[in-house]
Amino acid sequence: MTDIPAFTPVHLLTGFLGSGKTTLLKRLLTDPALSDTAVLINEFGEVGLDHHLVERIDDTMVLLQSGCVCCTVRGELADALRELHSKRERGLVPPFARVIIESTGLADPFPVLSTLKSDPVLRHHFRVGSVVTTVDAVNGQLQLDTYMESNRQAAIADRIVITKTDLCDVAPDTLITRLRQLNPDAICHIATPHGPDAETLFADGAVHRSAQLQSASGFYCDAPAALQTADGAVHRSAISSFVIVVDEQIDWTGFGVWLTMLLNRHGDRVLRVKGILNLSGEERPVAVHGVQHLVHPPVHMDAWPFNERASRIVFIVDGLDANLLKRSFNAFALAGKVEAHPQPEAAAQARNAQSP
Template sequence: MAGHFSSLLTADRRAGERVPVTVLTGFLGSGKTTLLNRLLQQPDLRGMAVIVNEFGEVGIDHDLITQTSDDTILLANGCMCCSVRGDLVAAMNRLGERTDPPLRHVLIETSGLADPGPILRTMMGDAAIRGRFALAGVACTVDAVLCMGTLDRHAESVQQAAVADHLFLTKTDLLEGGAPSPELLARLRELNSVARLHVARDAQPQALRELVQSPKDSSEVPAGAMYYRPSQADADAPKDSAPVHRDGISSFVVERDQPLPRDAFFAWLDMVIAMRGEDLLRVKGLVHLADEPDRPMVIHGVQHLFHPPEFLPAWPGQDRRTRIVFITRGVDAQAMDETLDVLVHRHMRRASPTAAAASPKTHP
């Protein structure tokens, strides 16, 4: 019987027609609405819809957004991780029916108390949503003044930062010298070493705009699909290690220089999902399969749920390595890496006894 990921290969999907969705998260008071307002002041955002969620009986954030319209939807009195998820699905389905103007992008601003994981799972697990929408990326605002204490006291803030593709440091103008402390930067890198960090306040609206307007049907890598920017600490670390955050969260990258046998890779990912699915906070990457040398496969998952894999028309650059980013809780990076080697070697040994000696390795 095919495993979870393998079964997705037969899913009916038309990736080029799906509307990209950006999730904007961040803890209470971290500046989400301020950043969103600055984005909405940008010209030529026609076709973008905004879904605003906040916790409380009276919705305020909707009124604080300076340029609201029929495309701004308030989901009040609950966080998206619980009572409002049904409303989120209904709202997105309504947006999906819109034709004038054509819907080009959706931005979801979450409640400051929301763990974004269930929202991402809704994107991947609800068949109606998955058929119409595709996750473009997760942006997280981080209060540069209060962040250290917030991370210590509130698990939600840790989850928000850990799963983000982009971290936007806010309120840096209140800091002495206008720059975040090395301790804060180190902690964010410890928590999420693969996210892009945006510190310069004036450049943040444009950075969010680029994520919102990421192309969904070109040969470029979709936002959120794969980008790994190693820090100096990453470069100096042993290759088989992964930085472990004090909350048990770690991020690491599985790489392969040589194309992977399809059956071996699918068997490996099926096994990883089955055994450690609950601990996979985010998985995203480009995979070079031996039988598809000219088209990289994009994978994207949250816990047990994965998007149906998609193939880009062509590689976005000269680098054709398999690169898969894992953001996990308590998962052994070296064990994951070695298990893939075992399955690849076993596949190649069955295919050809002489090929097994040349099985692809992660690191030269």
């Protein structure tokens, strides 16, 4: 019998319409490594077809049929996961150790993640796993040019699978470059009939992560210098990514005030924040990881990945000015400044504060 993890990871498989999500899922499900997986399939159309294509109809396969997962069936998604959890507890379905949600091609992946974090039942039993996005080598470029959803799906991914390369005469180098600019820390895989395997896409064990120099929050940060993107000319869409690297220590509280303020005003335009922070008063690095309005609890990492105590934060934003954001970050979050100059108002409040 499979051990049921305390928090069942929920992986999200997304990608634009026709980009090969179902094909990938179908191949992955034949992998013995995914035998203990519950699958939720969400379809936009009136008639659900994908679950027939996947050819594995059993109790741990659920079809969410009444619309797009990102807007109409948020409640249905939560219900389906709760139902699966309840059935597993009662022994009515085979115990599953992970859930994969195949979303519709038009879905904005963020609300799915948000549902997991905010539902009072789900957040105690499930956690967000990987976001895998499929991008079509034939049509991917065009979709990135045309559809905002396609950009968002790529920008939010932990891992990107490039599909249909066998239908394409040229190597997908320009597409990969484009995807790197949109999402510098996602790992790109090229789909073949035999790979990437389920382990590569969905594994998130501690061993795997540390081997990959990746934090538990999924942060992957090497070679930040190469991530700098040009503006305007290269990017036809407004989505851009950049890295803030600071040597000075960061004040956690100042950073918290700043990021909550930023996300409150611009959350829907900050597609992703991922970073390793060098906090004042803290020996070990702290990883933060946010998707739009949602920020995961920070994770303390065991060691610095590169023996270099510098903070690195990757931002993937939609139409925000990178330089302004960097200036704003420096002004709010650097440690020395926060402690050295409390505002007079802060002192004035002391007389109002009451002691219990």
